[in-house]
Amino acid sequence: MFRESKTQIEIRKAARDFAKGEFDKDQACELDKKCEFPENIWKKAADLGFIGIHFPEEYGGGGLGVFENVLIVEEFCRPGHWKCPGCF
Numbered sequence: 001m002f003r004e005s006k007t008q009i010e011i012r013k014a015a016r017d018f019a020k021g022e023f024d025k026d027q028a029c030e031l032d033k034k035c036e037f038p039e040n041i042w043k044k045a046a047d048l049g050f051i052g053i054h055f056p057e058e059y060g061g062g063g064l065g066v067f068e069n070v071l072i073v074e075e076f077c078r079p080g081h082w083k084c085p086g087c088f
Helices: 004-024 025-033 041-047 064-076
Strands: none
Touching: 004 041, 004 064
16 A cells, blocks of 8 residues: 655645745636746745755755655645636
């Protein structure tokens, strides 16, 4: 049986907390339709290590795997973080 590691659980929680605090539910559908992502949120996500987590550290990444990146994307795209779940 597969179980997430402690680090993976922490990454998932941090990504969920970030999404809940930063994503504007009222603007989500409009941004999605325009294929836009607010630069200020992108910068905050990058500062917290969410962007490029799966790239090697020598290239400025987090040095973790693709699975950890998937955990972040999954939390960022969780329907409960958006006002209208049909956007995606």
